[in-house]
Amino acid sequence: MKLKSLIYLFLWIPLIFLQCQKDGLTGGDDNNGGNQNITYGKNRFITRIDGDDREYWVHIPNSYTGKTEVPMVFMLHGTSGDGEEFYNHSGWREVGDAENIITVYPSSWRYCIHTDGETKTITKWNTVPDCEWTYCDGQKPRDDIKFLSAIITEMGSKYKIDDKRIYLVGFSNGGQMAARCSIELSDKLAAIVESAGSFYLDTTYTPKRKLPVLYQIGNEDYGPGNVGPAIPLSLLDTLITTPGIGLRNGKHYVTAQDHIRDFKLDPNFILSGDTTKAAIATYKPYQCCGQPSIFICHDKRIKTCLSQWRKSSYGSCGVKLGMDEKF
Numbered sequence: 001m002k003l004k005s006l007i008y009l010f011l012w013i014p015l016i017f018l019q020c021q022k023d024g025l026t027g028g029d030d031n032n033g034g035n036q037n038i039t040y041g042k043n044r045f046i047t048r049i050d051g052d053d054r055e056y057w058v059h060i061p062n063s064y065t066g067k068t069e070v071p072m073v074f075m076l077h078g079t080s081g082d083g084e085e086f087y088n089h090s091g092w093r094e095v096g097d098a099e100n101i102i103t104v105y106p107s108s109w110r111y112c113i114h115t116d117g118e119t120k121t122i123t124k125w126n127t128v129p130d131c132e133w134t135y136c137d138g139q140k141p142r143d144d145i146k147f148l149s150a151i152i153t154e155m156g157s158k159y160k161i162d163d164k165r166i167y168l169v170g171f172s173n174g175g176q177m178a179a180r181c182s183i184e185l186s187d188k189l190a191a192i193v194e195s196a197g198s199f200y201l202d203t204t205y206t207p208k209r210k211l212p213v214l215y216q217i218g219n220e221d222y223g224p225g226n227v228g229p230a231i232p233l234s235l236l237d238t239l240i241t242t243p244g245i246g247l248r249n250g251k252h253y254v255t256a257q258d259h260i261r262d263f264k265l266d267p268n269f270i271l272s273g274d275t276t277k278a279a280i281a282t283y284k285p286y287q288c289c290g291q292p293s294i295f296i297c298h299d300k301r302i303k304t305c306l307s308q309w310r311k312s313s314y315g316s317c318g319v320k321l322g323m324d325e326k327f
Contacts, residue, residue: 038066042087047154049147056106056151057083059093060159063100069162072102072155074148078172078197079224080122083107102159106151108144108173112136125170125177130201144177145184152188169193172224175215176200183207183262196221199258210263210285214295215255222248233279236298237271240281252296259283259294273297 043058064070073096077086083105087093096103108125115133126141128134135141148168155161168189170178175197182192187208194215222228231239231247239245239252260267265283273280283294 038064040064044084045154047147047150049150050143052109052142054107054109054142054147054150055083056104057087058105058155059087059096059103061097061100061102063097064102064159066160069160070100070102071165071167072104072152072161074104074106074151074166074168076106076125076168076170076174076177077108077123078174079124081108081174082123102155102161104151104155106148108177109142111139111141113139125173125180127173127176127180127200130180130199130203131173131176132200145180148181148185149188163188165190167191167193169195170197171195172197182211182213186211198255200254202254202257204258204261207262212293212295213259213263214297215259216297216299217252218299231298233273233275233277233298236279236281236296239298240269240296252298256281256283256296259296263294265294269296 038060040060040062043060045056045058046053047056048054073092075086075090075092077083084107087103087105090105092103092105095101108123110121110123112119112121113124113133113135119136124133126144128141152161152163152166156163166189168178168181168185170176170181170193172195175194176199177197178192178194179198181189182194183205185208186192189211191212192214194213196217198215219231219233220228228247235247236252239247240256241253242250243253244250245253259265260283263283264286266286267283269281269283271279271281278297278299280298281296283296285293
């Protein structure tokens with residue numbers, strides 16, 4: 001498959017917890033794009049951010065030579081996860097091998113937080129205050145935007161990265177972080193996918209640059225530990241235009257309105273897709289040229305069980321937001 005035809009890449013958000021680790025561990029090099037001493041497969045790197053050692057994992061495909069610039073994709077894990085877990089189970093390294101893409105799996109930080117009436121210590125991306133949880137007293141929120149930006153710089157010094165084709169995908173709490181990145185890192189990213197997580201507050205932000213975004217949610221996804229009725233895909237129109245609707249606490253509407261305001265979109269969307277599989281709402285900018293489209297995908301095949309994500313790999317929504325999208 002040619003790289004330009006990989007139009008469904010951002011919809012690969014699988015988690016399989018039975019897959020075995022099979023790549024050799026870590027290393028990496030500072031060859032600045034050369035092809036000497038490349039550690040193919042699994043690499044672990046540590047970068048110092050505001051006095052903390054922050055970890056990220058990188059997969060280098062065997063087809064990488066160091067002579068030609070290649071795309072890079074970030075994959076941000078969800079609550080309680082880490083970069084190595086997503087390296088091992090997300091399916092992205094297989095995509096990287098097939099398409100000569102370098103894939104990056106950062107780890108968030110572990111905090112004491114308050115959520116759903118409970119106090120727990122768990123890994124989270126720092127999306128406060130735009131989220132449904134708060135920090136315990138005395139916690140120091142880490143600067144994850146600074147962390148991810150540092151990774152982009154470091155990867156550019158270690159490998160031949162096409163800086164016009166750097167993409168970011170986030171799942172759940174990682175999806176919330178992806179939404180934050182669509183605002184604060186939009187000057188460094190070509191496109192973003194927010195999967196099963198996005199903006200939480202009904203507010204407005206100003207992105208550094210308007211870029212294409214896909215928000216993807218399953219029709220049975222009510223969040224970790226929560227259940228609810230399967231939402232008919234034919235209701236997508238109603239969900240994104242009706243405030244205060246009971247299903248998913250009206251989050252479809254809030255998410256749509258946030259993106260419309262932030263990216264200055266025409267609120268008149270185009271519906272497409274197959275309501276037996278996935279329904280899609282496409283928002284265009286008020287003016288046609290030089291600005292992105294925003295997609296909201298409601299997918300029947302993505303459920304709350306994380307292991308179901310494998311079924312949605314490669315084109316659950318059929319949205320043309322892929323590796324031919326450049327900065």
